[in-house]
Amino acid sequence: MIKRRKFLVTLAATTGALVAGCQSNSTKRQQHAAGTRDERTILEPAREIPIIAEPDVLVVGGGPAGVAAAISAGRAGADVVLVERYNHLGGLWTGGLVLPLLSTHAVDKSGYHQQVIYGVGDEMARRLRTLDMAIHEVNPVIDPEAGKYVLDVMIKESNINMLYHCWASNVIVENGWIKAVLLESKSGRVAIAPKMVVDGTGDGDMLALAGEDFQNMKYHIGLVHRLGNVDRINKSAPGYKDVPVGNPTPIASVNWFNMHGENDQDGLDLHTLSELQQKYRIQIWENTQKIRATPGYEEVFLLDTASQLGVRMSRILDGQYRLTLKDSMTFKKFDDVIGISGAWCTMLYEGRRVPVNERPLWQIPYRSLLPKKTKNLIVSGRCFCFERELVEDTRIIGTCLVTGHAAGAAAAVAVQEGSTATNVNIKRVQNLLKSQNANLG
Amino acid sequence: MTFKVRHSRLFALVLATIFALPFSLGWLTGLFIWTSPLVFLNSLSSQSLSWLSIIGAIILIFVTLRHRWYCRWLCPTGLLCDSVSKLSRLRVLKGMPPLGIFLAALVFGAAIFDVPALGLLDPIVAFHAFFSGFKVSLVPALLSMAGLIFIVGINFISRHVWCNKLCPLGGLQDGLTSLRKMMTKKDERATAFDVGRRAAIGALGGFGFAVLFKRSIATSASIIRPPAALPEGQFQSTCIRCGNCARACPTHIIQSSFDANDIAGLLTPKISFTHGYCLPACTACGTVCPSGAIKTFSKNDKKSLVLGIAHIDVENCLLSRHKECDRCQFYCDYDAVMIHPSDFELAAWPEINRQRCVGCGACAVVCPANAIRIEAAPQI
Numbered sequence: 128m129i130k131r132r133k134f135l136v137t138l139a140a141t142t143g144a145l146v147a148g149c150q151s152n153s154t155k156r157q158q159h160a161a162g163t164r165d166e167r168t169i170l171e172p173a174r175e176i177p178i179i180a181e182p183d184v185l186v187v188g189g190g191p192a193g194v195a196a197a198i199s200a201g202r203a204g205a206d207v208v209l210v211e212r213y214n215h216l217g218g219l220w221t222g223g224l225v226l227p228l229l230s231t232h233a234v235d236k237s238g239y240h241q242q243v244i245y246g247v248g249d250e251m252a253r254r255l256r257t258l259d260m261a262i263h264e265v266n267p268v269i270d271p272e273a274g275k276y277v278l279d280v281m282i283k284e285s286n287i288n289m290l291y292h293c294w295a296s297n298v299i300v301e302n303g304w305i306k307a308v309l310l311e312s313k314s315g316r317v318a319i320a321p322k323m324v325v326d327g328t329g330d331g332d333m334l335a336l337a338g339e340d341f342q343n344m345k346y347h348i349g350l351v352h353r354l355g356n357v358d359r360i361n362k363s364a365p366g367y368k369d370v371p372v373g374n375p376t377p378i379a380s381v382n383w384f385n386m387h388g389e390n391d392q393d394g395l396d397l398h399t400l401s402e403l404q405q406k407y408r409i410q411i412w413e414n415t416q417k418i419r420a421t422p423g424y425e426e427v428f429l430l431d432t433a434s435q436l437g438v439r440m441s442r443i444l445d446g447q448y449r450l451t452l453k454d455s456m457t458f459k460k461f462d463d464v465i466g467i468s469g470a471w472c473t474m475l476y477e478g479r480r481v482p483v484n485e486r487p488l489w490q491i492p493y494r495s496l497l498p499k500k501t502k503n504l505i506v507s508g509r510c511f512c513f514e515r516e517l518v519e520d521t522r523i524i525g526t527c528l529v530t531g532h533a534a535g536a537a538a539a540v541a542v543q544e545g546s547t548a549t550n551v552n553i554k555r556v557q558n559l560l561k562s563q564n565a566n567l568g
Numbered sequence: 569m570t571f572k573v574r575h576s577r578l579f580a581l582v583l584a585t586i587f588a589l590p591f592s593l594g595w596l597t598g599l600f601i602w603t604s605p606l607v608f609l610n611s612l613s614s615q616s617l618s619w620l621s622i623i624g625a626i627i628l629i630f631v632t633l634r635h636r637w638y639c640r641w642l643c644p645t646g647l648l649c650d651s652v653s654k655l656s657r658l659r660v661l662k663g664m665p666p667l668g669i670f671l672a673a674l675v676f677g678a679a680i681f682d683v684p685a686l687g688l689l690d691p692i693v694a695f696h697a698f699f700s701g702f703k704v705s706l707v708p709a710l711l712s713m714a715g716l717i718f719i720v721g722i723n724f725i726s727r728h729v730w731c732n733k734l735c736p737l738g739g740l741q742d743g744l745t746s747l748r749k750m751m752t753k754k755d756e757r758a759t760a761f762d763v764g765r766r767a768a769i770g771a772l773g774g775f776g777f778a779v780l781f782k783r784s785i786a787t788s789a790s791i792i793r794p795p796a797a798l799p800e801g802q803f804q805s806t807c808i809r810c811g812n813c814a815r816a817c818p819t820h821i822i823q824s825s826f827d828a829n830d831i832a833g834l835l836t837p838k839i840s841f842t843h844g845y846c847l848p849a850c851t852a853c854g855t856v857c858p859s860g861a862i863k864t865f866s867k868n869d870k871k872s873l874v875l876g877i878a879h880i881d882v883e884n885c886l887l888s889r890h891k892e893c894d895r896c897q898f899y900c901d902y903d904a905v906m907i908h909p910s911d912f913e914l915a916a917w918p919e920i921n922r923q924r925c926v927g928c929g930a931c932a933v934v935c936p937a938n939a940i941r942i943e944a945a946p947q948i
C-alpha cells in the first residue's frame with residue numbers, strides 16, 4: 128500500500144514545473160508550465176520529495192480512459208494508484224457534463240449495425256442502466272452524479288488506491304524510464320515511484336512532461352451546464368414561445384445544455400482557460416435569466432455549470448503508429464489490435480460523403496498508444512496517436528474507454544513480465560483483454 | 569494487308585473502350601477521342617487547343633497522305649459498322665449521294681459560330697458518349713447512347729452506308745484526298761470541284777444550324793458547371809457532349825444534364841453535390857476536355873476557380889439545437905466557414921465568407937443536417 132520514503136531530487140531543473148525557460152530544449156515543456164505569454168522566469172531550488180507510493184502501475188487522470196485503465200490493471204492483479212486533480216471520477220464525461228457515451232455502435236463490413244464498445248466501458252454503461260441512470264440503448268446519456276458514484280464503486284471494488292485532489296506536475300526520467308511522478312497536493316509536493324505509468328490526463332500532461340513529441344491541436348472549447356425544472360415548462364402560458372433548453376438526461380426534470388464555444392482555442396494556456404471559464408459562466412447565467420423571463424419558463428433554473436471546462440482537444444501524441452481515417456474507412460486489421468471503436472459523425476472520405484450509419488467500426492493498434500522514447504509510459508484517452516481527420520472519432524468517450532482499458536491491461540502485463548511498454552507480449556495483453564470482455568473483433 | 573488492318577482496328581476498339589469506360593484514369597480518360605482529326609480541327613477553329621491536340625494533328629497528316637487512313641487503321645466505330653453490315657443484305661439507301669463531306673463542312677461551319685454539331689456527328693465522339701451512359705440515370709443514358717446505336721444500326725438497313733456515305737470523318741478524309749490529287753494530277757479537277765461545292769453547301773448549312781442552335785440556348789443561371797468552364801452561353805455551344813469530364817471526375821459529381829426544357833443544354837456536364845464534392849487538388853476535367861469547353865487548369869489555378877457559393881440555413885444547423893458539430897468548418901479547404909460563438913441563446917452559428925468560398929461543396933456534402941446548399945455563382 129502507500130509507503131513513505133524520502134526521494135532525493137538532484138536536478139533543480141527537473142523539479143521546476145513552475146520554472147519556465149530554464150529547461151534546455153523543450154519549448155513544449157515550457158508551454159506545459161506557465162503560459163507562453165510570461166517571459167520573466169524564476170529558478171526553483173532543488174528539494175527532497177517524499178515518495179508516498181511505489182505501485183506497479185500509476186494511472187494519472189481519472190477520466191473515462193484513466194478509470195478504465197486503473198480497473199483493468201487492478202483486476203489483472205497489479206498494485207495500482209489512480210491520481211485525479213479534482214474531486215470526482217469520469218473526467219469530462221461526468222465533471223464536464225458531457226453526458227452521451229458515443230459511440231457504442233457501428234457497422235461492420237457487411238453493413239451490419241452492432242455494438243462495438245465492450246469490456247470495462249460497457250460494464251459502466253450497464254451498471255448505470257441498472258440504476259435507471261442511462262437513457263437510450265445506443266449511445267446512452269447518463270446522469271453525471273450516478274456516473275461518479277458507479278466509477279467510485281468500481282474503483283473501490285478493484286482495490287485501487289484512489290488519490291483525489293492531487294495534480295501531477297512533473298516526472299523524473301532516467302535513461303528513458305519514468306522513475307517518479309511528482310504530485311502537488313494539500314500535503315505538499317509528493318512523489319510516486321511506479322513501474323508503469325498510464326497517461327489518462329486527456330491533455331497528455333504525462334507524455335509532454337516525459338519529453339515525448341506531440342502536436343497541440345487547437346479546437347473549440349465550451350462549458351456545458353444543466354437546467355432544472357424543465358418538466359415544469361408551461362406551454363400553455365400566454366406569450367409562450369419555443370426556446371432551446373438543451374437535451375434530456377435520465378432525470379426528467381433536468382436537461383443538459385452543450386456549448387460549442389470559441390474556435391481555435393489553446394487548451395494548454397492557463398490564461399485562455401481562465402478567460403473562457405469566466406466568460407462562459409457569465410454567459411450561461413445571463414442566458415438562463417433570459418429563459419426564465421420567457422412566459423412559461425419561470426421555474427427553469429440553472430442547476431450547475433460543469434466543474435471541468437470543455438477542452439475538446441489539446442495534445443496529440445507523436446507515437447509509434449498514427450491511426451488514420453483511411454485505416455478506419457478500409458477496416459484495416461492490425462496484429463496488435465487492442466480494441467475496436469465506432470464513429471458518430473458524418474465524414475468526408477476521398478471526396479465522398481460517408482454518413483454515420485455507413486461509418487465502419489475500426490481497430491486500434493497498440494502502437495498508437497506507445498510513445499517513441501519513454502519505456503514505461505502508455506498513453507490513453509483523447510491524446511493517443513491519430514491523424515486530425517479522425518479526431519471526432521478518437522476523442523469520444525467510447526474510444527477513450529477502449530484505449531484506457533487496453534493501456535491498463537498492457538501496463539499490468541508489462542509489470543508481470545518486467546518488460547518495457549513496447550516489448551510487452553502483445554498476445555498476453557490481447558488474451559487478458561479478451562478475458563475482461565473487451566472486443567478485439 | 570486486310571488481316572493486319574482487321575487486327576489494328578480490333579486493337580483500337582479494345583483500347584478506345586478501356587479509355588472510354590467510366591473509370592477515372594487521369595489524363596488517359598477518354599484519350600482515344602483526341603485521335604479524331606475532326607475533333608482536332610474543331611478545337612482549332614474554336615481556338616481551344618491543348619497539348620493532347622498533338623495526337624489529332626499527327627493523325628491529320630496521315631489521313632492527308634493516305635486515303636481513308638483513319639478508317640482503315642484506327643476507327644473503332646468503323647469496325648462495328650462493318651460487323652453489322654455483314655449481318656445484313658439490305659441496301660435501302662443505295663441511291664443516296666455521299667453526304668460525308670457535306671456533313672464535315674457543316675461541322676466546321678457551325679464550329680466557327682462555336683456550335684458543336686460535332687457532338688451529334690463525329691463517330692468517335694458518339695463512341696465515347698455511348699459509354700458515358702453507364703454512370704447516369706436511364707433517360708440521359710439512353711440519349712447519350714443513341715448516337716452510336718444510330719450510326720451502327722443504320723448499316724443494317726443499308727450495308728456500309730455510314731462509312732461510305734454519311735460519316736463526316738470519312739467525308740473529311742475523302743475531301744483531303746481529292747485536294748491532294750487535285751494538286752498533283754490535273755484530271756482530278758472535276759471531282760475536286762464537285763467536292764468543293766458540296767463542302768460549301770455544307771458550311772452554309774453549318775452556319776444556319778449554328779444560328780438556330782444559338783437561339784435555342786436558355787442560359788439558365790442555376791446550373792453549376794465544372795471548374796474553368798467557359799461562361800454559360802459559350803459553354804453550351806462549345807461542349808461536344810462526349811462525357812469525358814464526367815468519366816474523369818474522381819468524385820462522380822459531374823453528371824450529364826437532362827432537362828426537357830433545355831434541349832440545347834442536353835447532355836452537357838453539370839455538377840451535383842449529392843454524394844461528393846470538388847477536390848481542391850483535382851484538375852481532371854480540364855485535362856480531358858477535348859473541346860476546350862472546360863479549359864485546362866493547374867492545381868494553382870484551381871484555388872481561385874469558382875463553381876458557386878455555399879448558403880447555410882442556420883435554423884437547420886445542429887448548432888442551433890446545441891448539438892456537437894463543426895463539420896462544415898473542419899472540412900473547408902478555403903477557410904471560408906466560420907463558426908461564431910454566440911451569446912444569444914448560447915447557440916453558435918456557422919457563416920460563409922463569400923470572398924473565400926469557391927463552392928467546392930465539401931460543407932454541403934458533409935453537413936449532417938443538410939443545412940447547406942451550393943448555388944451557382946452569379947455570371948459576370
Ligand SMILES: Cc1cc2nc3c(=O)[nH]c(=O)nc-3n(C[C@H](O)[C@H](O)[C@H](O)COP(=O)(O)OP(=O)(O)OC[C@H]3O[C@@H](n4cnc5c(N)ncnc54)[C@H](O)[C@@H]3O)c2cc1C
Binds near residue numbers: 227229294296525
Ligand atoms: C463540450 C464537449 C462536448 C463533448 N461531447 C461529447 C459527446 O457528446 N459524446 C462523447 O462521447 N464525447 C464527447 N466529448 C468528448 C469526451 O467527453 C472527451 O474527449 C473524453 O471525456 C476524454 O476522456 P479522457 O479520459 O481522455 O480525458 P478527460 O475526460 O479529459 O479526463 C482527464 C482527467 O484527468 C484529470 N487530469 C488532467 N490532468 C491531470 C493532472 N496533471 N494530474 C491529475 N489529474 C489530471 C482531469 O481532471 C480529468 O478528470 C465532448 C467533449 C467536450 C469538451
Ligand code: SF4
Binds near residue numbers: 886896
Ligand atoms: S455541418 Fe451543418 S450542422 Fe454542422 S455546423 Fe455546419 S451547418 Fe451546422
